[in-house]
Amino acid sequence: MDSPHIMILGIGNILFSDEGFGIRVIEKLMDLYEFSGNISFVDGGVLGMNLLGIISEADHLIVVDVVRNGGKPGTMVRLEGDGIPARIRAKNSLHQVDFLEALTMCQVFDKVPQTVILGVEPQDIDTLKDELTPSVQAKVEPMIEVVLEEICRRGVTFRKKNN
Secondary structure: OOOOOEEEEEEOOOOEHHHHHHHHHHHHHHHHEEEOOOEEEEEEEOOHHHHHHHHOOOOEEEEEEEOOOOOOOOOEEEEEOOHHHHHHHOOOOHHHHHHHHHHHHHHHHOOOOEEEEEEEOOOOOOOOEOOOOHHHHOOHHHHHHHHHHHHHHOOOOEEEOOO
């Protein structure tokens, strides 16, 4: 039996401070680790519905993004199953609403990946700046650990690169 395809999808816009969190996390993951062949990394940017074809290829989808949850900036959240639509609709940014629509449209292909969203409460997603705020930057390393735990749960092997 083939190994399930696991996709790590970073969503966001690196030009707007904390909005780039998901992209920064996957960039660092790819810089630090080597993974088995059944895992792929996607910089989803703010593609929204244009991600439909890409995400429908995955068996397991791990999304990293900012998630407004009304908490303190830097608070990490994990959403899965029925918790995803309600939390995203409650909120956040246009690209996440588009992403949710793309995920829902996967039903047309009868290929909805098992999805978990790993997020962090942003402090600033409006300032045109390519740096994360300190409270969100401090969560890049902890989020990498959370992503690695999710990957391990799905049986993916990885190792730290010798940089």
